[in-house]
Amino acid sequence: MIRPATHENIIEAAARIKNGDLVAFPTETVYGLGADARNAKAVEKIYITKGRPNYNPLIVHLTDFSELESVSTYKDTPRLVDLVERLKHFWPGPMSLILPKRDCIPSVVTGGLDTVAIRLPAHPVARELIKASGCPIAAPSANRFMHISPTRAKHVEESLGSKIFILDGGACNVGLESTVVSLVSDIPQLLRPGAITFEELEAALGKIELGAKNSTHPASPGMMPKHYSPNTRLSLLKDVDINSLPENLGVISFNEKRPPKFPYKRVIYLSHDNNLEEVSNRLFDALYELDNAKLDLIVIDSCEEKGLGLAIMDRIKRAAKA
Ligand code: TXA
Numbered sequence: 001m002i003r004p005a006t007h008e009n010i011i012e013a014a015a016r017i018k019n020g021d022l023v024a025f026p027t028e029t030v031y032g033l034g035a036d037a038r039n040a041k042a043v044e045k046i047y048i049t050k051g052r053p054n055y056n057p058l059i060v061h062l063t064d065f066s067e068l069e070s071v072s073t074y075k076d077t078p079r080l081v082d083l084v085e086r087l088k089h090f091w092p093g094p095m096s097l098i099l100p101k102r103d104c105i106p107s108v109v110t111g112g113l114d115t116v117a118i119r120l121p122a123h124p125v126a127r128e129l130i131k132a133s134g135c136p137i138a139a140p141s142a143n144r145f146m147h148i149s150p151t152r153a154k155h156v157e158e159s160l161g162s163k164i165f166i167l168d169g170g171a172c173n174v175g176l177e178s179t180v181v182s183l184v185s186d187i188p189q190l191l192r193p194g195a196i197t198f199e200e201l202e203a204a205l206g207k208i209e210l211g212a213k214n215s216t217h218p219a220s221p222g223m224m225p226k227h228y229s230p231n232t233r234l235s236l237l238k239d240v241d242i243n244s245l246p247e248n249l250g251v252i253s254f255n256e257k258r259p260p261k262f263p264y265k266r267v268i269y270l271s272h273d274n275n276l277e278e279v280s281n282r283l284f285d286a287l288y289e290l291d292n293a294k295l296d297l298i299v300i301d302s303c304e305e306k307g308l309g310l311a312i313m314d315r316i317k318r319a320a321k322a
Pocket residue numbers: 027029030031032033056057058059096098110113115116117119139140141142176177178179180182191192219220221222223
């Protein structure tokens with residue numbers, strides 16, 4: 001059930017969280033499927049609802065920086081205090097930090113790891129929900145395992161069904177999942193690129209590595225090579241022979257000013273002119289929409305893998321993985 005994110009409905013959602021139930025809610029990145037992070041039974045429902053394997057850990061959402069030490073022991077390690085200090089100006093925002101966990105966070109949240117991913121979201125609905133629930137909220141993206149992350153309330157319903165209580169806060173601003181940074185390795189590692197870019201992190205930290213690329217034992221267990229997939233086959237336009245494309249073709253273009261020069265059935269322009277913020281904002285919505293259009297193939301533009309382009313191409317390449 002989709003409910004507008006009014007104050008009354010947020011209070012009702014918070015009552016559900018307190019009661020050990022699940023609620024889907026908007027953040028500035030994507031919609032999350034939340035539960036009380038301290039309640040192992042409630043968190044188990046997240047894995048069951050998503051069909052997600054239990055070794056794949058969740059992100060714990062807080063509202064205030066001062067709450068960080070209630071879920072992590074990072075303050076025991078001066079090096080971590082320094083690193084967190086250098087990054088905290090990106091919060092509230094689209095960044096998750098991997099830090100040592102406290103015992104109050106049950107191991108079901110962290111897939112058995114002794115570390116926990118923590119994020120302070122900026123979205124006012126997410127913040128009001130966390131405050132009203134009075135607990136940290138564990139939340140993965142609110143989609144079926146391996147499917148496209150939801151950036152609209154209707155995507156959540158489409159992916160997880162109509163029994164889920166969904167707070168509708170409109171379209172997510174960023175549209176890509178948060179940047180995930182591990183601070184527990186010797187050199188900080190970028191485990192998942194996002195709207196807080198590699199370049200911004202490098203400027204703040206001095207040194208950072210691109211973590212777990214295409215590894216079979218990724219440092220971040222959720223980073224599978226194939227992920228974020230539509231059911232329809234997706235290819236990068238630069239990888240296909242434009243002379244042998246199917247008739248029943250969908251196109252996702254980054255530039256409205258340059259329409260495709262080959263025949264197609266449907267086209268979605270993500271931006272007027274290769275604006276990467278617009279591209280990231282609309283990418284997943286376009287994938288949901290064309291995936292419902294019964295096409296034989298979707299082809300999509302590419303961009304340079306720097307700045308926000310690194311995160312955009314990361315998601316597109318995973319979605320296009322056969
Ligand atoms: O933008 C977001 O991050 C959204 C919103 C709802 O906050 N959440 C989200 O969660 O994308 P999820 O579960 O779909 O992705 C979490 C990622 C996964 O790749 C997971 O492996 C990684 O974070 N992760 C979580 N805890 C970790 C840990 N302790 N160590 C390494 N990676 C971790």
